[in-house]
Amino acid sequence: MNLKSIERVGVTSFPAHYSGPTLGEVGEHRAIEEIVAAAPSRRNGDDAAVLNHASPNSRAVATTDMLVEGRHFRVDWSTPEEIGRKSIVQNFADIEAMGARPIAALLAVSAPPHTPVSYLRGIAAGIHQKVEEYSAELVGGDLTSGNDLVLSVTAIGSLGGSRPELTLDRARPGQRVVAHGHIGWSAAGLALLERFGRDLRRIPEHLIPLLDAHFTPRLNPGRGVVARATGATCMTDNSDGLIVDLSTIARRSGVSIDLHSADITPPPIIYEAAEILDADPWEWVLTGGEDHTLLATTAGDPPSGFRVIGRVGRGDAVTIDGQPPRYGHGWVSF
Numbered sequence: 552m553n554l555k556s557i558e559r560v561g562v563t564s565f566p567a568h569y570s571g572p573t574l575g576e577v578g579e580h581r582a583i584e585e586i587v588a589a590a591p592s593r594r595n596g597d598d599a600a601v602l603n604h605a606s607p608n609s610r611a612v613a614t615t616d617m618l619v620e621g622r623h624f625r626v627d628w629s630t631p632e633e634i635g636r637k638s639i640v641q642n643f644a645d646i647e648a649m650g651a652r653p654i655a656a657l658l659a660v661s662a663p664p665h666t667p668v669s670y671l672r673g674i675a676a677g678i679h680q681k682v683e684e685y686s687a688e689l690v691g692g693d694l695t696s697g698n699d700l701v702l703s704v705t706a707i708g709s710l711g712g713s714r715p716e717l718t719l720d721r722a723r724p725g726q727r728v729v730a731h732g733h734i735g736w737s738a739a740g741l742a743l744l745e746r747f748g749r750d751l752r753r754i755p756e757h758l759i760p761l762l763d764a765h766f767t768p769r770l771n772p773g774r775g776v777v778a779r780a781t782g783a784t785c786m787t788d789n790s791d792g793l794i795v796d797l798s799t800i801a802r803r804s805g806v807s808i809d810l811h812s813a814d815i816t817p818p819p820i821i822y823e824a825a826e827i828l829d830a831d832p833w834e835w836v837l838t839g840g841e842d843h844t845l846l847a848t849t850a851g852d853p854p855s856g857f858r859v860i861g862r863v864g865r866g867d868a869v870t871i872d873g874q875p876p877r878y879g880h881g882w883v884s885f
Contacts, residue, residue, distance in 0.1 A: 575664030585672045590679035592688040600690035612708035614645040620700035628749050631670045633766040635677025638704045644788040644843035646708035650717040650779025655690045657705040661697030685772045717786035722804035722848040728861035729853045731774045731845040738839020739824045740765030768843045778847050778854040789844040792881025798869045807866030814860040837878040
């Protein structure tokens with residue numbers, strides 16, 4: 552189960568400590584000024600942003616994704632800064648999964664009029680913190696009134712050089728399956744939140760990294776570019792569940808994928824969370840998603856920052872040590 556399965560309950564109620572004027576009180580233009588102040592860019596502020604011309608033999612890469620309050624995040628669990636950072640990670644992971652470098656982001660926000668301006672500024676500050684890690688910028692967007700808090704981020708990247716992009720249909724038998732990032736941590740963090748809320752007095756301190764992995768999944772910038780440069784042919788990010796996302800690669804490429812159980816075994820921190828919650832840690836690993844782990848195939852050694860987790864073969868199934876996975880479901884929108 553992942554955060555996207557949370558059902559919306561009631562009207563957005565922001566934490567009391569986000570005080571001060573609301574969006575309805577200050578209006579659109581003042582609110583946009585707050586976003587620009589929190590996430591400054593010399594390209595932002597006109598009708599459209601003009602980006603530097605791509606270098607020779609390069610291509611532009613674009614993606615977009617949405618976060619809906621009550622479905623992808625909860626304001627009583629996540630801080631606005633965490634929501635902003637997560638919105639960038641899930642979009643920039645898609646850019647990296649193509650083997651490209653993120654260079655810019657656009658933000659569209661629909662928010663209730665009673666949204667505190669300080670809350671919106673916190674979201675923009677979180678976005679700025681994360682885009683700076685990639686030497687990218689928030690270069691524009693849109694703001695409108697709505698019943699729910701909704702963020703839509705468009706990410707733009709640059710794909711340099713003559714190597715092909717890392718599409719889902721280019722896995723080949725005999726290749727290794729490699730991964731960069733945690734697997735199952737975000738789902739474990741969500742399960743802790745569902746049981747205890749964000750009451751840190753009830754969650755052992757050494758399990759807090761699981762919450763952090765859920766609030767803001769962590770990827771090292773540039774790993775997708777490195778993987779493409781060193782011979783990876785196919786890549787995706789683990790957003791909907793490990794088995795679901797690898798099944799997409801297997802289907803699109805016409806191959807089978809066999810995972811090594813020893814290489815995806817839940818670490819002790821996840822086993823401990825599962826013991827507290829009386830849960831099966833393997834369900835988080837195989838179905839959780841939202842870690843945005845980079846999953847790639849390559850004929851060579853694992854790229855820097857990646858580890859081997861399986862093999863590509865002939866056929867059309869995803870297995871673990873040659874056997875069907877214990878769990879095969881994941882996230883679907885409808």
